[in-house]
Amino acid sequence: MAGWGEFVLAYAAFLLSHVIPTRPAIRDPAAAVLGQRGFTLAYSLLSVVLLTWLIVAAGRAPYVGLWDHAVWQRWAVNLAMPVALALVVFGLGAPNPLSFGGRAAGFDPDRPGIAGVARHPLLWALLLWASAHMIANGDLAHVLLFGGFALFSAMGMRMIDRRKRRRMPDWAQLAARTSAFPFAALMTGRWRPRGGPSVWRLAVWLAVWLALLWLHLPVIGADPLP
Structure with a gap:
């Protein structure tokens, strides 16, 4: 080939x-x-x-086509991306010793913050981004590209949890109010958010989302809107 x-x-x-x-x-x-x-x-x-x-x-x-394009595929991307970006913006720099690169200082297991939403917010963001873009790009190269990222993020979450369990004697206590799947702790009653989200992080999230929408066509060459 x-x-x-x-x-x-x-x-x-x-x-x-x-x-x-x-x-x-x-x-x-x-x-x-x-x-x-x-x-x-x-x-x-x-x-x-x-x-x-x-x-x-x-x-x-x-180009090796695997499936045809449809409008609903672009909707999938436009619905997934705001969620993925929120996980990135609220996950970066937040205290979270349960995920890769997360700092332990300032982490309160009773008020885990973004870890209450998702224990691995950055990897969930990658999974959402990759899965949605794989759906919207039905050719072999992009399926290999985005499918590989989706697999990497899904496997990475499992590997990190196993490693942290082995190395952190108090892992179960620290993770008790966090979610392996987004909002699982909220739906089971193990976690309740306290206080509203950071205003400056909300502003950053909105700015990044709008910037990506605006730059996607001139930089990537594809209109992201349905």
């Missing part, structure tokens, strides 16, 4: 880049040189660059 080389190479590079933060032999020397904040920024920049390349490579791959 000629023309798939760039897509395969970009996908491999993106996946291999995620080995860096999990390998102390690679991560620790880099963090020693750059500092922890510098390493985080550098790795984040690398991830964004490789993700951009992967998305561009998927668009350049030969």
Whole structure:
């Protein structure tokens, strides 16, 4: 299948880049040189660059249609994206030692915040984004792209929970009022929100959502609206 080389190479590079933060032999020397904040920024920049390349490579791959486009598919994306963005905006920087990269300082298991909505808000955001975009892009390259992200996020949540259970003796107590599935703790009565959402986070969420709607056509080349 000629023309798939760039897509395969970009996908491999993106996946291999995620080995860096999990390998102390690679991560620790880099963090020693750059500092922890510098390493985080550098790795984040690398991830964004490789993700951009992967998305561009998927668009350049030969078109192999798997299903036809329909208006309802765009509605699926437009309904999923505000939820996914809310999980990102409210999840980033929030105290949450139960998920990857989350800090323990400031986390109150009786008032878990965004973890009460979803224990892994960023991975749920990735799952929603990928699943909705896979539905709306019925060609082989984009199904492989978004399907891979969806699988990665779903498996990642299970792996993180298993790892945290092993390493945190008080995991059950800390996770008692959190949700493996969004709003599960709310529906079962294990968690009740206290107080309203942060106004500045709401403002950021709205600004990012509108910016993505506005930039999607000129940057991605596809109109996101039905």
